Amino acid sequence: MKKHIIPAIRLTVFCAVFFSGIYTLSILGVAQLAPNQGNGFITEVNGKRYHTNVAQGFTQNKHFWPRPSAVDYNGAGSGGSNKGPSNPDYLALVQTRIDSFLIKNPGVERKDIPAEMVTASGSGLDPHISPQAAAVQVKRVAKARNLSEAFVQKKVAELTQKPLLGTEVINVLELNLALDGLSSLK
Structure with missing residues (x-):
C-alpha cells in the first residue's frame, strides 16, 4: 500500500505547487508582455x-x-x-x-x-x-x-x-x- 500512496502524495504536492504557483506566475508574466498588461x-x-x-x-x-x-x-x-x-x-x-x-x-x-x-x-x-x-x-x-x-x-x-x-x-x-x-x- 505504501508503494502506491507515497507516489500519489508526491504527485499531488507537485501538481499543487506547479499549477497553483509556478504555472500561474508564468502566465501572469506572459500577460505583462501583452498590450495593457493583460488587463x-x-x-x-x-x-x-x-x-x-x-x-x-x-x-x-x-x-x-x-x-x-x-x-x-x-x-x-x-x-x-x-x-x-x-x-x-x-x-x-x-x-x-x-x-x-x-x-x-x-x-x-x-x-x-x-x-x-x-x-x-x-x-x-x-x-x-x-x-x-x-x-x-x-x-x-x-x-x-x-x-x-x-x-x-x-x-x-x-x-x-x-x-x-x-x-x-x-x-x-x-x-x-x-x-x-x-x-x-x-
Whole structure:
C-alpha cells in the first residue's frame, strides 16, 4: 500500500505547487508582455469605464445591439447556454429573440436576420457583430437618433474592422460610443 500512496502524495504536492504557483506566475508574466498588461482594453467616456473587449448589454433603440448573452454580459464569468440546437427550450428562446427583433426593427424580414443576432456566442461576451448584423439595425438606430440612414451606414463602414485574415467585424461598444458622442455635440 505504501508503494502506491507515497507516489500519489508526491504527485499531488507537485501538481499543487506547479499549477497553483509556478504555472500561474508564468502566465501572469506572459500577460505583462501583452498590450495593457493583460488587463483588457478600457475606454473611459464621461467618467464611465467600459471594457471594449467585453460585450455590453445595449437594449435601447438608439443603440446597436450586440449578440445575446447566456451570462447576461457578466464579464466575471463567461459561458454558453449548453443547450443543443434541437432543445425545445433553446428553440423557444431563439423564437422569442426573433419575434422581439422583428418588432423592434420594422421592415426587416425573418430571413434577413443574421443568426448571430438571435443566438449567443460561446462565451456570451463577444463584443463584435458582423457588418450584416449592423446593417439590419441601421434603420432603427437612425430613426431613434434622428439621423439619416446614409449617415449611420457611413459610421458603420468607418468602424468596420477589416483584419488581414478572418471576417470583418464591428465592435458594438465603439460604434455606440461614437454615435453617442455625436449626440452630445448637438
